[in-house]
Amino acid sequence: DQQVKQNSPSLSVQEGRISILNCDYTNSMFDYFLWYKKYPAEGPTFLISISSIKDKNEDGRFTVFLNKSAKHLSLHIVPSQPGDSAVYFCAASQTPHSGAGSYQLTFGKGTKLSVIP
């Protein structure tokens, strides 16, 4: 049972245009969402995050939108650059009820973004 879904395995975008990567989740207890970028032969690197109390977070060319009622989030990259070509993972977490407890990320399968020069 996949709790975080990225339904588009791949996406191709022209350089300079907008890239929109989508993610859906099923667990309503998730309260924090993150995007990671992964280049081949490297570990995932953090890109941007958003708390469930917000509906938008922006960092330079990257903006994440959260629609809690639809259990949907998206990552917008504007303008897209060839160096953005990578696999993008959507991840979600749930805050433990007490100070104890662990912290784990639940990842989607990823979307491979190709930015064409």
Next chain:
Amino acid sequence: DAGVTQSPTHLIKTRGQQVTLRCSPKSGHDTVSWYQQALGQGPQFIFQYYEEEERQRGNFPDRFSGHQFPNYSSELNVNALLLGDSALYLCASSLGMRGLDGELFFGEGSRLTVL
């Protein structure tokens, strides 16, 4: 500032063997998490270590075990290897179990192939 380092980067084992993977967290971090990434899948949480204790385990059998040392480094052990254990094993570190803004720092991974 050294990031998360993992060893070995690649290894090949046969079914039934045992393997130990090692991880040194980013400087200043005290928490280590392990994830398994099978081909075409996203990383899956195995377990997290904090204060030398396993804090939470994902949906993995007891063949997967770990350890955290006083210097915060960690090992992942897998016994009785199966073909399905072939994957990229990622170590992630953080300061505290949640880290700053929930961000985990990942190493490059150890690619395990089971024949």
